[in-house]
Amino acid sequence: MKTPWKIPFLDLAVRDDAERNALLGAVDRVLQHGRLVIGPEHDQLETRLADHHQRAFAVGCGSGSQALYLAFRALGLQAGDEVIVPALSYIATANAVALTGATPVFCDIGDDLNMDPNDLARCLSPKTKAVVPVHFTGKIAPMAAICAFAKDHKLRIIEDASQAFGAKQAGRAAGTFGDLGCFSMNPMKVLAACGEAGFVLGDDEALQERLITLRYNGTVNRETCVAPGPNGRLDTVQAAMLLVRLDRFEQLAERRRGIAAYYHDRLAPYVTVPREAADSTDIYYTYTIQTDRRDALLAHLTQAGIECKIQHPILMPHQPYYAPLNSSVPHADSVIKKVLCIPANEKLTDAQIEIVADAVIAFFQ
Ligand SMILES: Cc1ncc(COP(=O)(O)O)c(C=O)c1O
Known part of the structure; x- marks a missing residue:
């Protein structure tokens, strides 16, 4: 189940x-x-x-x-x-x-x-x-x-x-x-x-x-x-x-960007939040934070009933089919251990995103 x-x-x-x-x-x-x-x-x-x-x-x-x-x-x-x-x-x-x-x-x-x-x-x-x-x-x-x-x-x-x-x-x-x-x-x-x-x-x-x-x-x-x-x-x-x-896309995008802005404000003191360049509009397909304590944070959020994802835990060059190419991607190797996607889709209520942010902050405090 x-x-x-x-x-x-x-x-x-x-x-x-x-x-x-x-x-x-x-x-x-x-x-x-x-x-x-x-x-x-x-x-x-x-x-x-x-x-x-x-x-x-x-x-x-x-x-x-x-x-x-x-x-x-x-x-x-x-x-x-x-x-x-x-x-x-x-x-x-x-x-x-x-x-x-x-x-x-x-x-x-x-x-x-x-x-x-x-x-x-x-x-x-x-x-x-x-x-x-x-x-x-x-x-x-x-x-x-x-x-x-x-x-x-x-x-x-x-x-x-x-x-x-x-x-x-x-x-x-x-x-x-x-x-x-x-x-x-x-x-x-x-x-x-x-x-x-x-x-x-x-x-x-x-x-x-x-x-x-x-x-x-x-x-x-x-x-x-x-x-x-x-x-x-x-x-x-x-x-x-x-x-x-x-027809509803702009409305969805606006809501996603609003959720991202809320997370930026609350989570930036604790984790690396996605930064948006002044000339860019990001769409936040995922809201992906980075922290050295990723695995412990993931366990904490899972325990709190908050479903998170790691996209994607196996880098493409390290998939069994591509591994024989012996690719060297050291920064990706280091970053992939830190990434975590937290719930950030437009269907979430304000109360739900507050629970997510509170849970992340509680972990660091
Ligand atoms: C970056 C990227 N490329 C390609 C695809 C493949 O798209 P689809 O699942 O529609 O085949 C996806 C889908 O998740 C994706 O995120």
Whole structure:
């Protein structure tokens, strides 16, 4: 039986009646017209997402993992190529590279938990084709330095913006810095489907065409196969529900940022809190604190019924499949022992976030 958490990390049930009715209405409309895959709501969602980011296109995909894989394939990555990825991400980032046949090269991270641009030169080789900044926790990676490096070495940039829908840096939105921007909209994300979903953003029409071909078994006009590809399409039902949730996104983001501001104020004297640059808007997919006493704090919060997560305890280069690459990422090795994600989603009440903050402070006092 599942532990009945006093404060769960994330409750995926839809408990708000107005939201549930809107979602059910959206599903009902799809059931009535019957275009269940790539139906009208799917096309409408692609247009909304592209417009929202002021990019030429958004291509809906079955998941964020598919979005990354299709983006790498559309750019022609293949065996013999190398792709620089940060040491810390959900494993889908490295796997999407490896699935093309290319090799991920793991770059160290900074204290912001993102790719450290100072380590990029070490990762470069004549085989390097692309760099993949991951905007981890909903904070955009240091893009000015990463873009300058990519330009100097003629590398493609594919952003893994899975955790960062809505984040901004220097006036630009996550997913708009690179050749392609990839997003997950799985149920844990701030803009969340009620199942798996993702999309790729871009400006180059030739890439859009390749993505559309690749996402349906590499076929043109559904029957003629020009390249092997997966079935990576997005269901109309998910798209219809995402349209409902897109309308409420700003409200959700504001609430998350409000919770983060509250935690900053209360927890900064005790732990390292995520710092937001003056020119940035972070989206707090997770609120990740850092402390040398992480394991004891985690035990204390668990005991208090507060569900926390470590994202992700095994760095990508140390996963059994990637360990033979013998990557050296010393700062990531040290930081990963200190990180802890505390509950910070928009469904939490003020009373609940107060309980979380009190419990963290009680531990240090
Ligand atoms: C940084 C990152 N990349 C890729 C993915 C994969 O997305 P999905 O779960 O939609 O396949 C995730 C999802 O958790 C993620 O957080």
